[in-house]
Amino acid sequence: MQRGTRLAFVVFLAPALLVYTMFAIYPIVDSLRLSFYTVEQGQLVFVGLANFVYLLTDAFAAPRFWNAFVNNVQFFGIHLLVQNPIGLMLAALLTSGLLRRAEGIYRTLIFIPTTLSVVIVGFVWQLIISPLWGLVDTPLLGQESTALPTLSLMSVWQYVGIPMVFFYAVLVNIPRELEEAGRVDGASGWQIFWRVKFPLLAPMFGIVSIVTYIANFNAFDLIYAVQGASAGPNFSSDIFGTLFYRTFLGTGTATGSVTLGATVASLMFLTILVGVALYLVFIHRRLRSYQLAS
Amino acid sequence: MTSTTPSTSVDQQRAEAPAAVDRDQRNRRAQRRQLRSRLTVHGVLGVYTLLALGPIVLIVMNSLKSRGAIFDSPFTVPTAETLTFDGYLSVFQRADFVTYFGNSIAVTLISVFLTVVFGAMAAFALTEYKIRIAPILLAYLAIGIMIPIRLGTVSLLQMMSQLGLVNTRTALVLVYVAMGLPLAVVLLSQYFRQASVEIREAARVDGASEYRVFGIVLPLVRPGLAAVAVASMLPIWNDLWFPLILAPSDRTATVTLAVQQFIGQFGSDWNAVLATLSLGAVPLIVLFMIFSRQFISGLAEGVGK
Known part of the structure; x- marks a missing residue:
């Protein structure tokens, strides 16, 4: 390779690599490192796994952590079971071939909530379901048993556009001939969807699930905007994101800790890593062998 | 039959x-x-x-x-008797929404611009030159799609305070560019691979420098640039986390943060609360309606590829 092109390679890559390494990769790695330390008299002291042991087993800290973990799993479960089927249904209807020009209009309008800030979505729904307006009598956000499912459904309402668009992208690219072949054979639209189109969507289910998983285990804004940092009532809507915020920066009563905050981030990192690894090993590989077989 | x-x-x-x-x-x-x-x-x-x-x-x-x-009567349209702009007036009296909108626009536009430019340069280098480490570097840049940058917040806040960048819009821009680059590079690499080889080779035969070649190829991937720009815009405009932690001061607050903070202050001044929410929502909806095609195709391709 010529010297000129090698220099060009470096010049083109340098800004992206520099910014990305400094402000994305380095902080994540450094934060992982900090979770093995504690601060004593302004000095970092290596403590091994002590922070992790504290968060996972301490009589005071562990219940908070496991509560947030279980809540986060529930938050993810509701997204997976409600958001994806609705997104799929909407995408299937949009691509049913019966809509003509209305297709683009519906697609745009249904996607609008996804473009809003979570903060706004939280307050809008808070107002609508507040007993003041009389649509709902029970204080859904004020009860421990209903707060988290209500918040999850608000989030589903907002983000249903994402799986819709992903499924839509696959469905519009299915060749018309496939569909017409089915129609000539006398299959109904319903049958064509399940027998012809649905199998082609399989890889997208994996992608949508992992994207939802990463987003959900990293969520914060909605819970914080609606319920505050302590994710009430009585921590019933606490998830990893709010636990991370409180542990790192503290709340009214408790002071925050840099190293314990970093430890919560490391545990979130681990959770996301496990999810991604499971996806790559099981779903991704099976899909590839499935594609090879068919 | x-x-x-x-x-x-x-x-x-x-x-x-x-x-x-x-x-x-x-x-x-x-x-x-x-x-x-x-x-x-x-x-x-x-x-x-x-x-x-x-x-x-x-x-x-x-x-x-x-x-x-x-x-x-919450479910009826405003009539001549009930129409009022009181909410908007009190919002603008008590909160400096012009500043917050200015902050959001500046941070979003500069971040998106730098993401697109740096992303395009990197994607060009990684697809154009047959260098052995290119695929490794692409994979390195792609990690950021899977791992949220938020997880590095503890260290980011320390770093920003060492650099004296806490409560500046610069801090937000740096973080958002780092956040947007992975998807930008991966997506634009696809577009550059599809761009015609002949044009580049012809330009080189004519003696054009590598930088000139980049300038010639860039217009060919314009749909990709648009998709990246529109898709990286929303997460920045709507973000609450980094403005809350890195730049919460009144001078640097973004609209999203301001809505969050002011709603609490307005308490039971429902007119002001509703006006704040509308101010936060409507501009983005209008923008989205204009760019919805690029946005949706950008999003779909980002994951499809």
Whole structure:
């Protein structure tokens, strides 16, 4: 390779690599490192796994952590079971071939909530379901048993556009001939969807699930905007994101800790890593062998 | 069904008449069935559209009504008697929304611009030159799609305070560019790979420098640049986490943060609350309606590839 092109390679890559390494990769790695330390008299002291042991087993800290973990799993479960089927249904209807020009209009309008800030979505729904307006009598956000499912459904309402668009992208690219072949054979639209189109969507289910998983285990804004940092009532809507915020920066009563905050981030990192690894090993590989077989 | 064997002409005539009637009936039945399914599809999508837009319409509508009307008749449009701009007036008196909008626009535009430029340069280098470490570097840059940058917040805040960048818009821009680059590079690499090889080689034969070649290829990937720009814009505009932690001061607050902070202060001043929400929502909705095609295709391709 010529010297000129090698220099060009470096010049083109340098800004992206520099910014990305400094402000994305380095902080994540450094934060992982900090979770093995504690601060004593302004000095970092290596403590091994002590922070992790504290968060996972301490009589005071562990219940908070496991509560947030279980809540986060529930938050993810509701997204997976409600958001994806609705997104799929909407995408299937949009691509049913019966809509003509209305297709683009519906697609745009249904996607609008996804473009809003979570903060706004939280307050809008808070107002609508507040007993003041009389649509709902029970204080859904004020009860421990209903707060988290209500918040999850608000989030589903907002983000249903994402799986819709992903499924839509696959469905519009299915060749018309496939569909017409089915129609000539006398299959109904319903049958064509399940027998012809649905199998082609399989890889997208994996992608949508992992994207939802990463987003959900990293969520914060909605819970914080609606319920505050302590994710009430009585921590019933606490998830990893709010636990991370409180542990790192503290709340009214408790002071925050840099190293314990970093430890919560490391545990979130681990959770996301496990999810991604499971996806790559099981779903991704099976899909590839499935594609090879068919 | 209509396959009458061409035996004799008499047979054919006899067979054709009922066949035509039969076909007519079948066509009509098929049309009726299609109309029915078309109505069902419109019905379901229409109901869902209402569910998606209803809450937003309700908020904007009530933000223009007097306090009494908000609670007496929340589901009617403002009339001449109930129309009022009180909410908006008190928002603009108590909170400097012009500054917050300015902050959001500046941070978003600069971040998106730098993401697109740096992303395009990197994607060009990684696809254009046959260098052995190129695939490794692409994989390194792609990690950021899977691992949220938020997880490095503890260290980011320490770093920003060492650099003296806490409570500056620069801090937000640096973080958002780092956050947007992975998707930008991966997506644009696809576009650069598809761009014509002949044009680049012809330019090189003519003695153009590598930088000139980049300038020549760039217009060919314009759809990719647009998709990246539109798709990286929303997460930045709507982010609450980094403004809250890195730049919470009144001078540097973004609209999203300001809405979050002011709603609490307005307490039971419902006019102001509704006006704040409308101010936060409507500009973005308008922007999205304009760019919805690029946005949706950008998003779909980002994951499809």
